[in-house]
Structures are given as C-alpha cells and as structure tokens.
Amino acid sequence: MAILVNLDEMLHQRRMTLTELAERIDITLANLSILKTGKARAIRFSTLSAICGVLDCQPGDILRFSRDEGAGERE
Amino acid sequence: MRHSTALPAAWIFLRILIVLNWIGGALVLGLLAYTFVNEAWTMKALEVTADADGHAFMNGMRTIAAFGLAAIPLNHMMFKRMLRIVETVRAGSPFVADNAYRLNTIAWILLALQVLSMIIGGIGEAISSPAHPLHLDAGFSPIGWLSVVLTFVLARVFAEGTLMREDLEGTI
Numbered sequence: 001m002a003i004l005v006n007l008d009e010m011l012h013q014r015r016m017t018l019t020e021l022a023e024r025i026d027i028t029l030a031n032l033s034i035l036k037t038g039k040a041r042a043i044r045f046s047t048l049s050a051i052c053g054v055l056d057c058q059p060g061d062i063l064r065f066s067r068d069e070g071a072g073e074r075e
Numbered sequence: 076m077r078h079s080t081a082l083p084a085a086w087i088f089l090r091i092l093i094v095l096n097w098i099g100g101a102l103v104l105g106l107l108a109y110t111f112v113n114e115a116w117t118m119k120a121l122e123v124t125a126d127a128d129g130h131a132f133m134n135g136m137r138t139i140a141a142f143g144l145a146a147i148p149l150n151h152m153m154f155k156r157m158l159r160i161v162e163t164v165r166a167g168s169p170f171v172a173d174n175a176y177r178l179n180t181i182a183w184i185l186l187a188l189q190v191l192s193m194i195i196g197g198i199g200e201a202i203s204s205p206a207h208p209l210h211l212d213a214g215f216s217p218i219g220w221l222s223v224v225l226t227f228v229l230a231r232v233f234a235e236g237t238l239m240r241e242d243l244e245g246t247i
Binding site: 027031032034042044047 | 246
C-alpha cells in the first residue's frame with residue numbers, strides 16, 4: 001500500500017516545470033523533487049495547499065492511494 | 076542555547092574527569108600492589124593492628140580496592156560516551172540513534188556502578204569493627220538508582236526523538 005504522487009502528470013497538464021512550481025510555492029527544488037519521486041515521508045497541509053493553489057487542482061489530483069504498490073517499503 | 080557556556084564547560088570537565096579517573100585508578104592500583112609488597116608498613120600507616128582481625132581488615136580493604144579498580148574502565152566508558160553526546164549537542168544534532176545507544180549503555184554502566192557501590196558498602200560494613208572503624212561513602216543509594224532509571228528513560232526519549240526527527244526531515 002502506498003500514496004502515489006501525480007505531480008508529474010499535473011505539471012504536464014498545466015505546462016509547468018518543476019522549477020517554476022518550486023519558485024511559485026517558495027519551496028526548494030530538491031524538496032519538491034523528493035515529493036515528486038514519492039520519497040517524502042509526509043507532506044504539510046501548507047505545502048499541499050500551495051501546490052493546489054498554483055496548479056488549480058484538488059489534493060486528490062496530486063495524491064493517489066494504491067493497495068498494490070509500495071508494499072513492504074516501510075516496516 | 077548554542078552560545079551557552081554550559082556545553083564547553085561540560086566538555087572540558089569531562090576531559091578532566093577522564094584523566095583524573097585513570098590517575099585515581101593508577102593510584103589505587105599502586106596502593107593495592109604496595110599492600111602486598113610492604114604489608115607491615117601499610118598496616119602501620121593505616122593504624123591496623125598486626126593480629127588476625129587486622130589481617131582480615133587488610134584483606135577486606137584489598138577487596139574493596141579491587142572492586143574500586145573495576146569501576147575505573149566503567150567510568151571511562153561512561154565519560155567517553157557523555158563526551159560524544161556533548162559533542163553532538165554542540166554540533167546541533169543531538170537526536171541521533173547513536174546518542175540513544177550511548178545513553179542506553181550509560182544507563183547499564185550506572186547500574187553496574189550502583190551494584191559495585193553496594194558490594195563495596197557491604198564489604199566495608201563487614202570488615203568494620205570497633206578496633207578498625209571504617210566509614211565508606213558506598214552502599215545503596217536511592218538517588219543513584221533513580222539516576223539509573225532516569226537514564227534508561229532518557230535513552231528511550233532520545234530513541235523516540237531520533238524517529239521524530241527523521242520523520243520531520245522527510246516532511247515536505
């Protein structure tokens with residue numbers, strides 16, 4: 001079971017680069033890359049809110065729950 | 076907090092303690108060895124009578140010294156770990172797994188030292204007599220045992236703190 005991040009897809013739909021999004025939500029590119037690749041342990045509501053605000057989408061458009069993927073990754 | 080003088084002072088204090096601990100150990104070892112080399116002189120210096128009671132007292136003192144020597148490496152292990160913990164605090168990263176392990180080890184060392192203290196106190200009471208009174212600052216200490224429990228708890232706090240820090244670092 002895992003939470004999957006669809007940031008790549010959303011950025012593609014909005015014709016926006018990761019660097020541009022990082023600048024607009026005032027977060028480092030390194031941290032945003034961690035989030036995009038699904039390596040983050042958690043996401044703050046403030047970060048999620050900022051991303052949704054810039055990409056004009058809902059949290060569900062960025063995050064997705066999957067029962068099949070990521071099994072056994074942690075514990 | 077980072078500009079506090081307590082940490083540099085603690086670091087220096089621990090460095091001094093490490094040296095003093097070995098010097099103290101060497102002195103006790105030297106005295107213990109000398110009781111065998113020149114027993115008559117030692118007994119006279121300690122005002123111990125040269126009878127059976129006096130010899131039993133001397134053997135008791137030697138046993139106490141031997142147990143005291145056992146505390147020297149334990150003290151060293153504890154001081155070294157405390158020094159490393161102080162260094163991590165000065166570096167600004169105290170909540171690391173290594174510190175949790177160090178505190179856990181320190182707690183076990185404190186427990187061993189408390190047991191040693193009780194053994195030494197017991198021997199002291201056993202050999203003390205009206206002819207050879209012996210007053211040792213050793214034995215059961217409620218505060219000592221409380222420090223053992225507190226250190227075990229602190230080790231758990233650091234272990235939990237390490238996990239929380241790792242979670243926080245992975246939060247975007």
